[in-house]
Amino acid sequence: MKSIEEIELKKLAAEREYTKSPEAWEEQILYFLVVDRFADGEDYSLYNSEEDYENALETEEKEKRWLEASYSWNGGNFKGLIKKLDYLKELGVTAIWVSPILKQPVFSQSYHGYGTQNFLEVDPHFGSREDLKNFVDEAHARDIYVILDVIVNHSGDVFSYEGDPPEYEDKIHDVNGFRNQDGVPDIDPENPDKDLAWPDGGIWPIELFDLKSFSRKGYITDWENFPEYIEGDFFSLKNIDTGSGDLNDFRASDALRLITECYKYWIAYADIDGFRLDTVKHMYPGATKYFVTEIKEFAYSLGKKNFYIIGEITGGMEFARNLMNQTGLSAALGINEIPKNLEEVAKGYRPASDYFSIFTNFELLGEKEYKWYQDNIITMFDDHDMVYQDDHKERFAADKTTAPLLENAIFLNLFTAGIPCIYYGTEQAFDGSGDDAHYVRESMFGGDFGAFRSQDRSFFDQEYHTYRTMSALTELRKGHMSLKTGRQYLREVAGEDEDFHWPGSDNGRCNEVVGWSRIFSQEEYLLAINCNLENDLTVKIMIDSDLQEPGEEFICIYSSRDEFIDSTSEVQELDPENYFLEVTVPAAGQAIYKKNS
Helix, strand or coil, X not given: CCCHHHCCHHHHHHCCCCCCCCCCHHHCCEEEECHHHHCCCCCCCECCHHHHCCHHHCCHHHHHHHHHHCCCCCCCXXXXXXXXXXXXXXXXXXXXXXXXXXXXXXXXXXCCCCCCCEEEEECCCCCCHHHHHHHHHHHHHCCCEEEEEECCCEECCCEEECCCCCECXXXXXXXXXXXXXXXXXCECCCCCCHHHHCCCCCCECHHHCCHHHECCCCECCCCXXXXXXXXXXXXXEEEXXXXXXXXXXXXXXXXXHHHHHHHHHHHHHHCCCEEEECCHHHCCHHHHHHHHHHHHHHXXXXXXXXXXEEECCCCCHHHHHHHHHHHCCCEEECCCHHHHHHHHHHHCCCCCHHHHCCECCCCCCCCCCCCECCCCEEECCCCCCCCCCCCCEECHHHCCCCHHHHHHHHHHHHHCCCEEEEECCHHHCCCCEECCHHHHCCECCCCXXXXXXXXXXXXXXXXXXXXXXXXHHHHHHHCCHHHHHCEEEEECEECCCCCCECCCCCCCCCCCEEEXXXXXXXXXXXXXXXXXXXXXXXXXXXECCCCCCCCCEEEEEEECCHHHCCCEXXXXXXXXXXXXXXXXXXXXXXXXXXXXX
């Protein structure tokens, strides 16, 4: 569409019924996928690790094609996504976070979707707006919600400055021209011929096609310098002028108001259930608050009374927590300490307390403000940016020494506080790594840039061990309230001839069991992972002495080794105030115990 005037939101909303929001998002299991890299709707031979591993490196020509494909469009689309919804349903996914799907400049290779050229059109690489709607309808038919990744802070590279791209300065730089369909900046910036530019030149809808929509202050060089990191361009992407003013006295620009209306349209048209808002650090808090307020109120009017907006907020945990509270965001992505700590605790490289201390159980006086409550934070490891990794990006399984502990990380993610999110390919143990984020965005379907340095193979193996494990764990999580929303407490452990202590070590790799409790409405579950790669470990783990009595029996409802399931353990007394269970956790494995009733 060319203009926001083509949209009649009230009429559109009156023509259909909408899917209601989940009452509790912390009960959901999210799955994040990059549309271009997920599925294209075609059938391919399933990857065989013994035959296909690194088949793209067999010749220089194949390796060159594989590397080039990592930076360009691979062909994933909505029709492919629809065909794989049952794969995700069986995995236990209840909400899909979809990478941005709006139209990109046709001359670009922005397969990731983060450089929008038309806020009212779906990128044709992914399909049509009807394909988007069909995908959401099919997901809803399987009781799966859809969260759309959206960008307000910037557009694609839709214009060129005079001369070389300037570094940020607190002044407006001259613009050479808006870019045409070939990327050439030959469209008059002051008086553009918009009819000639349509549909692939400039920026759309037409109301945005104006220099006043942009800050035009050059690209960011100091990512911690205010207001540079808000007003500057995100590399070649062009910063939108969203307005000015303090948080509670913010004046939204025409551009911000327009973009907000565009995203209201996508909710009304496609029945979207939530947004993941990109680059929140790089927006004025007032702009974020305006967007969040408008979107939530509009969604509420459609019956979506808990429309979730998740902010991507870099800059540290305390900064993210404060910004979330100020702006009304529903939750923040745990992209700072959480993924790094979760991964390293699962691998045994970090004391367990480093991860568990990030969260809190109650809003108690005296708690540090940057601690997180479980419905305010998305927890994940592996993602498309790996911002916590500097010069080298790699998925969990790229570390071959600790790759067998991948299911420990999934277990931690699913059964600790927060809203768990799995990055696509993790359930197939993808091991991408390299000096750029492209290496961790492998294709799930047969193509030139396949996972494990392969080509022409797909990875939707529903018999793969990690997939089957996650499917079993998500099914277990759905059936036990304490595992979804209970308070959590890291527990002291003791091995043979050991005193009770907090698990983990600052020296070397931890080779012991990490145990914790989830408690909800007086019901305690004991959970454990074993970081020892070789040995089963029998350990004592503390439990709540106010809820249990010596001699009461707990039963193993899950173990990564079947022989331990249904085994029991009696509550034992260390002293009048401290009780424990003795349990066995398989090597590199997991276990869950609950009271045997």
